[in-house]
Each structure stands twice: as C-alpha cells, then as structure tokens.
Amino acid sequence: MLSTFRMIAFLSFLLTGYAVSSADSNTDIKVGVAEVDITPPVGFPMAGYYHERLAEGTIDPLKAKAVVFREGETAAALVVCDLIGIATDLSKEIRRIAAEKTGIPAQNIVVAATHSHTAPDYMKELYLYLGKESQETLRKQYIEKLIHGPVAAVEQANENAQPAVLATGSATQETPVAFNRRFVMRDGSVKTWQSLKNPEVLRAAGPIDTEIGLLAIRDPESGTNRGVISNFALHLDTVGGMKWSADYPYFIERSLRDAFGPDVVSIFGTGCCGDINHANPASPVRNKVDFIGNSLGTSITDQLPKLPPLQNTTLTVGSQVVQLPLQDASPAEVARSIKILEIAHNGGKVDFFEHVTAYKKMILDQIRHKKPHANTIEHITWGLSRSLAGTGETLPVDVTVITMGNEVGIVCLPGEVFVELGLAIKQASPFKTTIIVELSNTVETIYIPHRAAYAGGSYEVTNSNVQPGSGEMLVEAALKLLREAATKNKAD
Structure with missing residues (x-):
C-alpha cells in the first residue's frame, strides 16, 4: 500500500497527464x-562574520545532500552542503576520497555550499587537520565528520542509483523575497544595504532573478518524486543567532516532504546571488526565514506536478x-592589515571596509606568495589554505557543466557570483532549463562581481579577491561547455 503522502502525489501526477512508464520515456x-x-557539535566556531562565535545549540540540522547521475560509462555527482562555502582544501579531499570509493572521476564530482551563515567556520581547523598539527579533540573529530x-x-547516492524519469522546467517566484542589495547613489557611487527612504538613493544597481530552476527525479513505475533539485538566487543570511541552521532551504525541504512524502530528498543549489539578499529596501521589516x-517551497510544489519528463537523457559532463x-597584497598592505586586525581582535574600533580589506589581504598574501609577508595563521581563521598556498598571480578554479539531453544543464561555478553573470549564462544557454549553482569547489575568490561593478565599488567589490573581468571569464567558460554539450547531444 502507498502511504497517504505517496498516494496524493501519485494521483496528482496522474491527473497532470505526466505519469509515464519505462516504455514511454528514456x-x-x-x-x-x-x-x-x-551538524557540528555545540562549541564549534560559527561562520559568517569577522569574529569567533561558538555555537550554543541547533535549530535544524545541517546536511550534505548528494545526487549521482549514471549513464553507460559516464557518471557525475553533485553534493550540496549546508556550509557557508567550500574551501578548496575541503573539495579536493572530498572529491579524492569519493572518486576512490565510487569510481566517478574526481573532475566529475562537484562539492557546493548553500552559504548558510549559521554553519561552521571550519577552515583553520581543516588547515590544522590536513597538516597533522595539534588541535582540540572536538574540533578534529568534527573535521573528520565534515x-x-x-x-x-x-x-x-551512487549505490542506490536506479532507473529514473527526469522532469525539468522552472517556477516563477512571484512573492517578493529577493532584492538587489546594491544601489546607485546621486553622486554616482554604488552603496550596499540602503533604504529607499534615503534621498541619495536613485535606483537598484542591478536586477534580480525570479526563476526557480527545477529537476525532479521520479520513480519510473509509480511516478513518485525520489528527489528534487531546486535552484534560486538569494543570499542565505536570514536566521542569525548562535545555533546551527540550514536557513531557508530547510523550509523548502519541509514543504516538499509535506507535499510528496517524508522520503523525498530536497537538494537546493544556491543561484548567482552575490548582489542579492532578502532585505526589501522599501520596507523596514525583513522577511523571516520561514x-x-x-x-x-509553495512555488516549487505547485509547479512540480506540471513538469514534463525528459525524452532524451543523454548524460554529458x-x-x-x-x-x-x-x-x-604588497608588504606595506600586509603590514597595515596586521595592525588593523590586531586592533579589531583586541576590541578596538576599526572601519568596517578597512577590516574587510585587511582580512582579504591576509588571504591574498598566502595564496599569491611562496614566501608570504606574514605568518597568516596568526591573524585569520577563514581563508587559510594548504592546496592554494603560493599559487601565484592567478587562482585556478573549476567550471563544471552536467547536461541531460537537450533540455537541462547544471552549471557549477566558484565563489559568490553576481546575478547579472548568472542571467547572462541563462540567456545564452542552448538548454531550456539552466540551473546555476554557485559556491562550487572553491570559495577563496570570495565575491565575483561583473566588470562594471568594480567601477561602482562598495562591499562586494571590496570583498573580492579577483580582478575585474574574472566573472566574464566564468561566463565564457560556462557557455563554451554548454555549447559543446549541446552539439554532442544533438549529434548523438
């Protein structure tokens, strides 16, 4: 007997006309x-800000959610974690071990983060762990879990991979929950986090993306949803406090399980939202996480039964x-940064933008120089890296594209990417549904603005490690890979 949840979902599926058997679809x-x-233990450092905060409990659990696609000799995996970002050290270690255990090539495995700010600040602990240096037992044990x-x-996911019907498309988020957080001012500058009541504000500096990309993974016999991949461009910083939480994707998961049963796996990939957050500039009241x-969740569950199944599921990676x-990061800049960070660490007042700049200069110092100007571990926690230390003038990042047939493409990008860059990829993509997952494999870029944003300045530009034009390089790489996949799939 089907459970009540499954029966409702199955009947809904039949009524939409999209129930299929294995004979009807590929x-x-x-x-x-x-x-x-x-989920980390109580007492582990929390991420999101420039001072240490130790967790006091859990609101809802943090999870790693994986999907594995297999067709013939081709395989790909995407694992999305409730973390603020994926350190290159972490992605390399996860991909290496997962490849050994599953046979999926490491370059076909993507590790992404949702960007929850109520998640662990783990990079110093990971740095110590990989270097086999001493640290607290509680912290070492969590790194092993991480x-x-x-x-x-x-x-x-690899072990339970089985024949599936894939259905794809998108929903439109009509209720306003996402807002561009950068604003053009009357003096020509750009400022982040403004209110429209400020008479110096002219307009938002950029658009938003109202599309929710969807990919449903359905059982070919019953038509029930085994998993749902969803994708939306909205920053995760809506909970606050000192307890672990997956932020709003937790409520998406609850909505899906209420609608389709308790076993459905909800995999939410954060879209390009480097300049998007939840603060409505026209209102003093912010939308809450629930x-x-x-x-x-409502937008997703309303649309899912209407998604048509893919007829061609040829997998390319x-x-x-x-x-x-x-x-x-020059010697003078590093020396000044050390002084600023020492003042902040001792409770003194420092300008916010100077604090942000000082922190990123310390990260850049260890990445760019084989002999850094400072002993980085004495000054920062977030941003420490063993695999990137001494890399040089450029930062190597992965752009990965997973496509199925000629209908759906999943694009995985590093860093916190501006929405304009994501929209540019979607606009030029040869796939009807293009899901773009940021914060994949590498977070050390920090923000990735579009070229014009560097002229305007403000927070996201200040907190970027890469030079102007980097975002456009990612767009070009993504479109090249999408077009190659579309050509191959058409030929097949």
Whole structure:
C-alpha cells in the first residue's frame, strides 16, 4: 500500500497527464540521491562574520545532500552542503576520497555550499587537520565528520542509483523575497544595504532573478518524486543567532516532504546571488526565514506536478580549469592589515571596509606568495589554505557543466557570483532549463562581481579577491561547455 503522502502525489501526477512508464520515456539514465547529517557539535566556531562565535545549540540540522547521475560509462555527482562555502582544501579531499570509493572521476564530482551563515567556520581547523598539527579533540573529530559526511552521501547516492524519469522546467517566484542589495547613489557611487527612504538613493544597481530552476527525479513505475533539485538566487543570511541552521532551504525541504512524502530528498543549489539578499529596501521589516522558505517551497510544489519528463537523457559532463587573475597584497598592505586586525581582535574600533580589506589581504598574501609577508595563521581563521598556498598571480578554479539531453544543464561555478553573470549564462544557454549553482569547489575568490561593478565599488567589490573581468571569464567558460554539450547531444 502507498502511504497517504505517496498516494496524493501519485494521483496528482496522474491527473497532470505526466505519469509515464519505462516504455514511454528514456530511462537509460540511473540516478541516486542521499543525504547525511554534518551538524557540528555545540562549541564549534560559527561562520559568517569577522569574529569567533561558538555555537550554543541547533535549530535544524545541517546536511550534505548528494545526487549521482549514471549513464553507460559516464557518471557525475553533485553534493550540496549546508556550509557557508567550500574551501578548496575541503573539495579536493572530498572529491579524492569519493572518486576512490565510487569510481566517478574526481573532475566529475562537484562539492557546493548553500552559504548558510549559521554553519561552521571550519577552515583553520581543516588547515590544522590536513597538516597533522595539534588541535582540540572536538574540533578534529568534527573535521573528520565534515570530510567523510559528504563522501558518504556520494557513496550512498551512487549505490542506490536506479532507473529514473527526469522532469525539468522552472517556477516563477512571484512573492517578493529577493532584492538587489546594491544601489546607485546621486553622486554616482554604488552603496550596499540602503533604504529607499534615503534621498541619495536613485535606483537598484542591478536586477534580480525570479526563476526557480527545477529537476525532479521520479520513480519510473509509480511516478513518485525520489528527489528534487531546486535552484534560486538569494543570499542565505536570514536566521542569525548562535545555533546551527540550514536557513531557508530547510523550509523548502519541509514543504516538499509535506507535499510528496517524508522520503523525498530536497537538494537546493544556491543561484548567482552575490548582489542579492532578502532585505526589501522599501520596507523596514525583513522577511523571516520561514516566510522565505515556505514561499519558495509553495512555488516549487505547485509547479512540480506540471513538469514534463525528459525524452532524451543523454548524460554529458564537461569541466574546465579557469585561471582567475588575483589582486595583490604588497608588504606595506600586509603590514597595515596586521595592525588593523590586531586592533579589531583586541576590541578596538576599526572601519568596517578597512577590516574587510585587511582580512582579504591576509588571504591574498598566502595564496599569491611562496614566501608570504606574514605568518597568516596568526591573524585569520577563514581563508587559510594548504592546496592554494603560493599559487601565484592567478587562482585556478573549476567550471563544471552536467547536461541531460537537450533540455537541462547544471552549471557549477566558484565563489559568490553576481546575478547579472548568472542571467547572462541563462540567456545564452542552448538548454531550456539552466540551473546555476554557485559556491562550487572553491570559495577563496570570495565575491565575483561583473566588470562594471568594480567601477561602482562598495562591499562586494571590496570583498573580492579577483580582478575585474574574472566573472566574464566564468561566463565564457560556462557557455563554451554548454555549447559543446549541446552539439554532442544533438549529434548523438
């Protein structure tokens, strides 16, 4: 007997006319989904800000959620973690181990973050762990969990991969929950986090993206949803406090499970939202996390039964390493940064933008120089990296594209990418549905603005490690890979 949840979903599926059997649709592709808990313990450092905060409890669990696609000899995996970002050190370790255990090539495995600010600040602990240096037992044990949790999710998804019907399309988020947070001022400058009541504000400096990209993974016999990949461009910083939380994607998960049963795996990939957040500049009241997540969840659950199945599920995976030009960190800049960080650490007042600049200069110092001007670990926690230390003038990042047939493409980009760059990829993509997942494999870029944004300045530009034009390089690489996949799939 089907559960009540499954029966409702199945009847809805039949009524829309999209129930299919394996004879009606291409089920050569096999898909597996899985999730693993990666919630840190109480007392582990929390991410999101420029001072140490130790967690006091849990609101809702943090998870690593994986999907594995297999068709013939081709395989790909995407594992999305409830983390603020994916350090290159972490992605390399997860991909290496997962590849050994599953046989999926490491370059075909993507590790992405949702960007929750109520998630762990783990980079110093990971740095110490990989260097086999001493640290607190609680912190060392969590790093082991943080590495092996996502690996286990990929393993489980790979093991339970089975024939599936894929349905794709998009929903439109009509209830306003996302707003461009950069504003053009009357003096020609650009400022972040403004109110429209400020008479110096002229207009928003950019657009938003109201599309929710969707990919449903359905059982070919019953038509029930085993997993749902959803994608929306909205910054995750809506909870606050000192307890672990996955932020609004948790409420998307609840909405999907209420509608389609408790076993459906909800995999949310954050879209290009480097300049997008939840603060409505026309209102002093901010939308709360449950309102945002439930509103997005409703948009998704209303649209899912209407999605048509893919007739062609030919799987292709392509990746390209892009060398993004880094900003510099001179000896004088590093020396000044150390002084600013020492003042802030001792409770003194420092200008916010100077604090941000000082922190990023310390990150750049260790990445650019084989002999850094400072002993970085004495001054920062976030941004420490073993695999990137001494890299030089450019930062190597992966752009990965996973496509199915001629209908859907999943684009995975590093860093916090401006919405304009994501929209440019979608506009030029040869695939009807293009899902863009930022914060994939590498977070050390920090923000990735479009070229024009550097002229305007403000927070996101200040907090970027890469030079102008880097965002456009990612767009070019993504479109090249999408076009190659479309050509190959058309030929097949």
